[in-house]
Amino acid sequence: MEKNTVETDFYFESAVIEDEKKVTIFGTKNRLRSDNNKPVVLQTTDGGKNWKKTEIDLDFQAASFDRIDDCVYMVGSIDSGDSAISPVYVPNGNFEKWEYVGMAESPKLGLYYLNKGESSEKIALLERNAHQEYFDERLCSSDGRTYAHNDRNWIICGDNKTKEVRILHKLGNEYRVHSRFSYKWHWGIGAVYDLEPSDFYAKDDVMAGILQFQVSALKMIHYLYYSVDGGKTWQNEKMPVFAFERLAVTEDKIVVLGFDKFYKQKRGKATILTIPLPKN
16 A cells, blocks of 8 residues: 655645546635635645645635535635625636636525526536435435445445445436445454445446444544455455545556644645555
């Protein structure tokens, strides 16, 4: 497992992994609402050996970054009298230039809507939450499920009562169990108080997910699980515990970005882990 780290001096919002070399981190200069709270982009193109920081030339009181799959959108917040307006931007090129596309209205049913000027047309722009869909709670708890970030027809979910992880696949309008595996034999994992996946990827025969095990009030254990035969068999690697995790899969590697936040010091630490992907 290869490892590269970098310390940051801004407040973390989100991140995108394009491949094992190119990783982009998004944040803001200040944690709280303030004038000149510029959005910040930190990017590496060599797997974390070197990083370039860019302050986006837009002044907000606050800003957030959201995404659909690996498409990133920035929603700013500007005080306007007794209320705030929320301009929406999309990247134009290499995340250093951003293009204004419209004004966001209040979220509705988990979605942001974009008001397109004079037009009454409103389109779903950003997904703030998971799809509002019916689930059989016997298959997948509503609290511990995560959609594959590259294909929302796939879901990973855990059950701390049965010590089982399930992979669901959508067929028609219904999700069904595609595969399952047990985690009860891990050393150090006895009573699990909570199990929540932090990210999941599924394409063809390759699947990868990060599982967060809450084993006590103060102790977390994180594992990376992956399969190269469509979920028939699973391998795993114990990971460091991060506050935020994102993964991506290339032709021969699994790339994990982990981020730790230190709000009082206005800094954080990003770590890129690279794990070889075995051949099927």
